[in-house]
Amino acid sequence: MARCLVRGSINIDEFFHVRDIVRAGETTSSSGIETRAGGKGANQAVAIAKAGGQVDLVGAIGEDGRWVLDQLKKFGVNVDDVRIAEESTGRAIIQLAESGENSIILFKGANYAGLDSPPTLKPTSHLLLQNEIPFASTLSYLSLAHSEGILAIFNPSPMPTTDELRTFPWDQVSWLLVNEGEATDLLKTLGAPNVTPFEAPENGLPKTPSLLTSYSAIARLSRHSSFSQSVNIICTLGSAGVLALLPSLSQPIYVPAAKLLGQVTDTTGAGDCFTGYLVAELMKLPSGSALDEETMTQILKICVQAAGICVERKGAMGSIPARSEVFERLH
Numbered sequence: 287m288a289r290c291l292v293r294g295s296i297n298i299d300e301f302f303h304v305r306d307i308v309r310a311g312e313t314t315s316s317s318g319i320e321t322r323a324g325g326k327g328a329n330q331a332v333a334i335a336k337a338g339g340q341v342d343l344v345g346a347i348g349e350d351g352r353w354v355l356d357q358l359k360k361f362g363v364n365v366d367d368v369r370i371a372e373e374s375t376g377r378a379i380i381q382l383a384e385s386g387e388n389s390i391i392l393f394k395g396a397n398y399a400g401l402d403s404p405p406t407l408k409p410t411s412h413l414l415l416q417n418e419i420p421f422a423s424t425l426s427y428l429s430l431a432h433s434e435g436i437l438a439i440f441n442p443s444p445m446p447t448t449d450e451l452r453t454f455p456w457d458q459v460s461w462l463l464v465n466e467g468e469a470t471d472l473l474k475t476l477g478a479p480n481v482t483p484f485e486a487p488e489n490g491l492p493k494t495p496s497l498l499t500s501y502s503a504i505a506r507l508s509r510h511s512s513f514s515q516s517v518n519i520i521c522t523l524g525s526a527g528v529l530a531l532l533p534s535l536s537q538p539i540y541v542p543a544a545k546l547l548g549q550v551t552d553t554t555g556a557g558d559c560f561t562g563y564l565v566a567e568l569m570k571l572p573s574g575s576a577l578d579e580e581t582m583t584q585i586l587k588i589c590v591q592a593a594g595i596c597v598e599r600k601g602a603m604g605s606i607p608a609r610s611e612v613f614e615r616l617h
């Protein structure tokens with residue numbers, strides 16, 4: 287039975303609705319406040335659970351975050367290995383201006399508290415990592431997963447430092463998930479290899495400048511020597527959909543974003559929703575089986591549909607749809 291371990295962040299997000307983002311020395315009043323559970327680790331774990339996957343979240347919160355754990359449990363995430371630390375729970379203070387701009391203060395808090403490394407990851411079959419916890423912890427989980435034959439998925443968000451990226455053991459990662467900005471940043475940091483990227487696919491890929499830039503970035507990344515052509519790359523493109531480059535397939539795959547029923551309400555967490563659904567679908571594949579183009583395309587369609595529903599609704603974690611809602615729309 288497939289089981290995913292998410293080693294990642296858990297936050298309390300506080301949203302303040304302001305006319306303008308407050309300036310130095312100024313006091314402004316907020317017309318509303320919302321407090322929600324968040325953090326990339328927690329969001330992605332919830333997405334896996336909602337997509338029907340078995341998931342364990344490993345992280346840390348403070349006493350002030352116990353309600354967050356209750357929520358995660360309700361969504362079906364196993365939180366038995368979340369530690370209650372001395373520090374307060376990681377916290378994001380988010381100002382939302384009328385213009386739509388935002389400004390965020392992030393306190394890492396308990397996300398950076400020490401955790402004991404697990405002696406073994408069994409019965410884990412999949413490991414999912416982001417970058418909102420100490421980088422050393424990410425590396426130790428990754429190395430353990432590698433030695434135990436566990437499939438690792440990495441969403442390097444927010445981007446690690448230049449030194450961290452250049453020394454990163456890419457050979458221990460099976461799937462890399464980035465958005466457009468992250469793809470180009472990563473390529474810039476690692477240095478564009480002197481190779482001809484694959485020809486842009488004839489089928490489906492709209493040849494807009496921004497899509498071709500993202501395509502060229504991941505095509506170059508996939509040929510980068512440090513990737514040893516073994517890393518599957520998924521690049522989400524916001525409202526343009528998603529691109530996938532799998533070394534085992536001769537053609538890149540492009541899937542456009544889902545058709546929305548309503549308007550875009552809140553894109554927060556869309557990437558996390560996409561990631562969780564992708565991992566849940568990968569967990570359903572028989573281990574060791576090679577992915578064909580048709581299966582991969584179908585998986586991406588499920589993911590863009592899930593993320594599409596997510597952007598129609600307010601919030602991040604709470605707006606991730608259940609598997610049944612996603613499949614209703616696909617039919």
Ligand code: ADP
Pocket residue numbers: 465466522523524525526527528543544546550553555556557558560589590591593594597
């Ligand atoms: P991130 O939030 O990590 O930057 P993206 O913005 O690329 O990620 O969004 C992730 C996925 O969410 C996209 O691949 C797409 O399927 C979906 N999505 C995002 N924005 C929209 C939108 N405006 N309309 C429809 N789908 C969207």
Ligand code: NA
Pocket residue numbers: 551552553554555556596597598599600601602605
């Ligand atoms: Na949302």
